[in-house]
Amino acid sequence: xxxxxxxxxxxxxxxxxxxxxxxxxxxxxxxxxxxxxxxxxxxxxxxxxxxxxxxxxxxxxxxxxxxxxxxxxxxxxxxxxxxxxxxxxxxxxxxxxxxxxxxxxxxxxxxxxxxxxxxxxxxxxxxxxxxxxxxxxxxxxxxxxxxxxxxxxxxxxxxxxxxxxxxxxxxxxxxxxxxxxxxxxxxxxxxxxxxxxxxxxxxxxxxxxxxxxxxxxxxxxxxxxxxxxxxxxxxxxxxxxxxxxxxxxxxxxxxxxxxxxxxxxxxxxxxxxxxxxxxxxxxxxxxxxxxxx
Amino acid sequence: xxxxxxxxxxxxxxxxxxxxxxxxxxxxxxxxxxxxxxxxxxxxxxxxxxxxxxxxxxxxxxxxxxxxxxxxxxxxxxxxxxxxxxxxxxxxxxxxxxxxxxxxxxxxxxxxxxxxxxxxxxxxxxxxxxxxxxxxxxxxxxxxxxxxxxxxxxxxxxxxxxxxxxxxxxxxxxxxxxxxxxxxxxxxxxxxxxxxxxxxxxxxxxxxxxxxxxxxxxxxxxxxxxxxxxxxxxxxxxxxxxxxxxxxxxxxxxxxxxxxxxxxxxxxxxxxxxxxxxxxxxxxxxxxxxxxxxxxxxxxxxxxxxxxxxxxxxxxxxxxxxxxxxxxxxxxxxxxxxxxxxxxxxxxxxxxxxxxxxxxxxxxxxxxxxxxxxxxxxxxxxxxxxxxxxxxxxx
Numbered sequence: 001x002x003x004x005x006x007x008x009x010x011x012x013x014x015x016x017x018x019x020x021x022x023x024x025x026x027x028x029x030x031x032x033x034x035x036x037x038x039x040x041x042x043x044x045x046x047x048x049x050x051x052x053x054x055x056x057x058x059x060x061x062x063x064x065x066x067x068x069x070x071x072x073x074x075x076x077x078x079x080x081x082x083x084x085x086x087x088x089x090x091x092x093x094x095x096x097x098x099x100x101x102x103x104x105x106x107x108x109x110x111x112x113x114x115x116x117x118x119x120x121x122x123x124x125x126x127x128x129x130x131x132x133x134x135x136x137x138x139x140x141x142x143x144x145x146x147x148x149x150x151x152x153x154x155x156x157x158x159x160x161x162x163x164x165x166x167x168x169x170x171x172x173x174x175x176x177x178x179x180x181x182x183x184x185x186x187x188x189x190x191x192x193x194x195x196x197x198x199x200x201x202x203x204x205x206x207x208x209x210x211x212x213x214x215x216x217x218x219x220x221x222x223x224x225x226x227x228x229x230x231x232x233x234x235x236x237x238x239x240x241x242x243x244x245x246x247x248x249x250x251x252x253x254x255x256x257x258x259x260x261x262x263x264x265x266x267x268x269x270x271x272x273x274x275x276x277x278x279x280x281x282x283x284x285x286x287x288x289x290x291x292x293x
Numbered sequence: 294x295x296x297x298x299x300x301x302x303x304x305x306x307x308x309x310x311x312x313x314x315x316x317x318x319x320x321x322x323x324x325x326x327x328x329x330x331x332x333x334x335x336x337x338x339x340x341x342x343x344x345x346x347x348x349x350x351x352x353x354x355x356x357x358x359x360x361x362x363x364x365x366x367x368x369x370x371x372x373x374x375x376x377x378x379x380x381x382x383x384x385x386x387x388x389x390x391x392x393x394x395x396x397x398x399x400x401x402x403x404x405x406x407x408x409x410x411x412x413x414x415x416x417x418x419x420x421x422x423x424x425x426x427x428x429x430x431x432x433x434x435x436x437x438x439x440x441x442x443x444x445x446x447x448x449x450x451x452x453x454x455x456x457x458x459x460x461x462x463x464x465x466x467x468x469x470x471x472x473x474x475x476x477x478x479x480x481x482x483x484x485x486x487x488x489x490x491x492x493x494x495x496x497x498x499x500x501x502x503x504x505x506x507x508x509x510x511x512x513x514x515x516x517x518x519x520x521x522x523x524x525x526x527x528x529x530x531x532x533x534x535x536x537x538x539x540x541x542x543x544x545x546x547x548x549x550x551x552x553x554x555x556x557x558x559x560x561x562x563x564x565x566x567x568x569x570x571x572x573x574x575x576x577x578x579x580x581x582x583x584x585x586x587x588x589x590x591x592x593x594x595x596x597x598x599x600x601x602x603x604x605x606x607x608x609x610x611x612x613x614x615x616x617x618x619x620x621x622x623x624x625x626x627x628x629x630x631x632x633x634x635x636x637x638x639x640x641x642x643x644x645x646x647x648x649x650x651x652x653x654x655x656x657x658x659x660x661x662x663x664x665x666x667x668x669x670x671x672x673x674x675x676x677x678x679x680x681x682x683x684x685x686x687x688x
Binding site for chain 1: 348480483510515518522524525545548552554569
């Protein structure tokens with residue numbers, strides 16, 4: 001039982017990171033039906049911004065995270081303007097290939113500018129403390145990751161449900177042309193979507209830096225892929241789906257390693273994904289009439 | 294008509310002249326080629342200067358270049374200077390292969406590197422095809438020098454490091470005898486031959502010594518989260534945890550193990566040897582962790598002391614095992630060239646195969662039938678983030 005609770009803690013902290021990245025995927029997909037493969041790499045850029053903010057400017061972890069979110073929001077808007085907007089009326093496959101191109105561009109421009117070697121995230125920025133609750137080990141960084149992920153998700157939910165911008169986003173998602181007729185600026189709404197999605201990815205990047213201590217230019221690939229799977233699992237285009245999908249992925253991986261064999265971790269996790277999609281092709285939360293953002 | 298015929302004749306004559314000039318040039322070039330060869334002896338250095346294991350490759354390169362400079366300063370070999378051709382295989386087997394092909398085209402007499410077993414395997418077919426010896430500094434998988442299917446030794450592949458069976462066996466001996474461990478868990482990098490090889494022989498020796506393996510788990514290169522499996526291992530409460538893998542995964546793994554409250558001693562192979570171990574995991578987490586290695590810069594052997602001094606004054610940093618092995622690769626090659634009294638790749642290969650009692654920085658070595666050196670190993674312990682020699686074990 002103790003071991004099981006420990007595995008739940010492990011799974012939730014891993015899942016929180018997947019969920020945060022998955023949110024960005026799902027938001028962009030919900031609005032412009034584009035799978036933004038560069039999303040994981042925006043996360044990597046966020047991790048680097050956080051790294052330099054702490055090492056060069058000596059800021060604390062919260063400021064570093066805010067700086068990363070701000071800069072990556074701008075980067076997200078820029079990527080959309082330069083790479084995706086001109087292709088908005090072309091085929092979806094053209095936009096998808098462009099997304100892969102942007103992803104590789106971000107990875108290798110970082111390799112060229114900052115070097116391919118991994119960097120150690122400064123541990124002084126976030127000293128690790130372990131809490132022992134009746135044999136259950138919980139680390140302050142696990143709490144930090146989980147709490148900030150849930151907090152950011154709540155803020156996001158508020159923006160989408162309660163603000164004018166959120167209303168515009170939902171409208172564009174539902175019917176772009178009708179939204180234009182209603183006087184909603186589609187370009188502006190899409191920019192805001194990219195800004196929010198990228199900011200969430202940047203936050204996840206800084207969290208990964210804190211959590212796993214090392215960052216490198218290719219760190220976005222695997223978490224990006226897994227978060228994409230999480231988004232699909234929950235039903236791509238749906239905010240609650242991405243959150244739940246992320247936690248399901250994290251817990252699934254942890255449970256397979258903990259109670260099956262670590263050697264089959266990814267095979268089982270992705271096998272379950274295939275089965276879920278066979279039974280429910282639109283994902284766990286997918287409905288034909290679902291409200292999309 | 295007559296004029297035309299004359300023109301034809303002139304043209305024909307001109308063409309013949311041209312051809313004779315071209316032929317003459319060709320002849321001259323052919324004569325010059327061997328002359329250029331006698332000026333220097335080109336040695337290919339095909340190592341990982343970028344990518345996942347860049348720190349191994351660049352240190353081995355530094356060691357090899359130091360050796361080449363020392364030899365050239367002392368007058369070279371057979372009256373000729375060595376020339377280092379440094380190339381980056383980018384930590385991939387494909388790139389190792391194409392770099393070797395390019396080096397073979399530059400008439401190298403031998404190739405030093407790459408570092409990892411997988412990348413050496415990538416380079417092997419080219420070396421075999423061109424009959425050029427390859428000396429691997431740190432490729433420790435058994436199948437690097439021996440074809441596992443036929444059991445035959447690969448004629449042109451050599452190494453200066455001991456092999457996986459020895460590293461796994463050595464750590465099992467150390468865990469059972471010195472640490473008095475009765476139970477052990479294995480958590481290996483299952484995405485590399487290196488991790489799997491070490492784990493296999495550790496298990497064999499540890500069970501032979503009467504110990505029990507309580508858990509066998511694996512991770513893959515690029516993994517960052519080890520909490521789930523570590524929690525499972527914590528439940529089996531082993532006396533010792535064997536983690537054969539590379540530093541990029543092992544450092545966060547050890548850190549996470551200690552955070553989960555696992556205090557059991559942990560051990561691994563030379564893939565742990567990187568400054569990143571301390572900067573990522575921290576000195577506290579690394580206490581009571583041990584790894585097998587080929588060499589330690591703290592050794593008081595005069596040969597090691599001289600090497601360490603020379604290396605420090607050139608590069609202003611401490612030489613690690615990869616640097617020492619890279620250095621020994623060149624020294625071994627030079628010994629073979631002297632023994633063969635020739636710088637022809639095939640003759641060097643013959644001489645390499647019969648080297649006995651060669652005194653290297655990483656110890657006295659004799660090349661056996663399978664092209665592996667027979668030599669001693671060192672157990673290194675991390676003490677508050679500092680590598681210290683714990684003990685030395687003879688094969």
